[in-house]
Amino acid sequence: MQILDTYLTKAIANNDTRIPWGSLKYLIGEVMYGGQAIDNFDRRVLRTYMNEYMGDFIFDTFQPFYFHHSPDVSYYIPTTQVDAQQQGLPMKEMCLGISR
Incomplete structure (x- = not known):
């Protein structure tokens, strides 16, 4: 969680008004949970969740x-x-x- 907090804090400090979905998906899917995905199927499921629940469409x-x-x-x-x-x-x- 610390890496995600650091990234978002820097984005706010730089007055970045857009939501960096690609970066957030990478940080959450690969950095935070990527080590728990043990094979390609797990990674595919993880990417599917990231794409299904993270994007501008939620607004x-x-x-x-x-x-x-x-x-x-x-x-x-x-x-x-x-x-x-x-x-x-x-x-x-x-x-x-x-x-x-």
Whole structure:
């Protein structure tokens, strides 16, 4: 997490107004979790998650972004009351279909 914090702090200090999705995907996918991907299939799954959940599309107002959407559950980025919504999310990876 420290490397990600350092990178984002420098981006803010340099008044970088764009979100560097490519760099963030690399830092999270390769630097932070890359060592846990033991084969090409694991890396492919990791890249798929990065592409599915990280990009400017999550801010699209015409088509809401859902982390998970089913008749029983909807995990989405709310437009208001973000803190209250975040507190309601589970603390487990089950919302992404991952179980440890």
